[in-house]
Amino acid sequence: MTGAPGPHDRQAAALARVVAVMDRLRSPEGCPWYAEQTHTSLLPYALEEAHELVEAVEHGDPAHVREELGDLLLQVLVHARIASEDPVAPFDVGDVADDLAAKLVRRNPHVFGPGAGQVLDAATVDARWQDLKRAEKPARTSVLDGVPASMGALARAQKLVARAGRAGLLDTAPVPAGPSSDGPVPADAAPAAIGEALLALVVAAQHAGVDAEAALRRATADWEAAARRAEA
Numbered sequence: 001m002t003g004a005p006g007p008h009d010r011q012a013a014a015l016a017r018v019v020a021v022m023d024r025l026r027s028p029e030g031c032p033w034y035a036e037q038t039h040t041s042l043l044p045y046a047l048e049e050a051h052e053l054v055e056a057v058e059h060g061d062p063a064h065v066r067e068e069l070g071d072l073l074l075q076v077l078v079h080a081r082i083a084s085e086d087p088v089a090p091f092d093v094g095d096v097a098d099d100l101a102a103k104l105v106r107r108n109p110h111v112f113g114p115g116a117g118q119v120l121d122a123a124t125v126d127a128r129w130q131d132l133k134r135a136e137k138p139a140r141t142s143v144l145d146g147v148p149a150s151m152g153a154l155a156r157a158q159k160l161v162a163r164a165g166r167a168g169l170l171d172t173a174p175v176p177a178g179p180s181s182d183g184p185v186p187a188d189a190a191p192a193a194i195g196e197a198l199l200a201l202v203v204a205a206q207h208a209g210v211d212a213e214a215a216l217r218r219a220t221a222d223w224e225a226a227a228r229r230a231e232a
Contacts, residue, residue, distance in 0.1 A: 019093055022077040039079060046075045047150075058217070107132045130166065143167040155213045157202045165206060 025034040056064035080093035205212040
């Protein structure tokens with residue numbers, strides 16, 4: 001007698017259903033809006049949905065997190081559906097999932113490889129991941145390669161600083177001194193001085209183990225709340 005479907009069966013069925021829904025939306029008999037979309041036209045939506053997920057997580061709202069994860073999954077599905085129509089190098093969401101599974105197995109040999117079962121701390125795992133990543137991407141000639149230019153300026157700066165720190169570059173690359181001990185950067189300071197002060201704060205945040213982007217969001221939220229109170 002066949003037992004009740006397990007959690008993997010339910011998940012597989014749900015994913016197959018949503019892929020079928022996307023196929024219908026993109027088909028000639030489907031939705032004209034989806035039919036007009038391209039990888040490029042969808043980029044603003046991917047960024048917006050990622051930011052909305054961050055907000056949901058920060059607010060600690062599980063229902064909202066679930067909804068925003070669905071919206072991010074939608075971006076994956078529609079991009080993969082568009083890619084499946086490419087006449088030169090088509091791929092579909094199954095290819096995306098297969099590639100991801102293979103990458104996760106390949107970059108976690110402590111779980112899936114010959115050394116499975118060994119006890120490692122998170123820092124060692126991250127270092128191994130970075131080493132394997134560099135080995136897979138021989139075209140990159142610098143540890144700073146591969147950080148998207150489209151990231152927010154603060155987030156990108158911290159990502160670059162983190163990579164430089166792992167490679168020991170912060171000890172050799174010049175880092176701006178940042179604000180003086182006399183106080184904050186004057187309001188009439190040159191843009192270069194303000195930029196250097198911000199970069200110095202990013203470096204300080206990285207050394208302190210602080211997410212500069214999240215810290216700025218929190219500080220901005222506190223300031224916004226105070227401004228709204230004053231406004232009222």
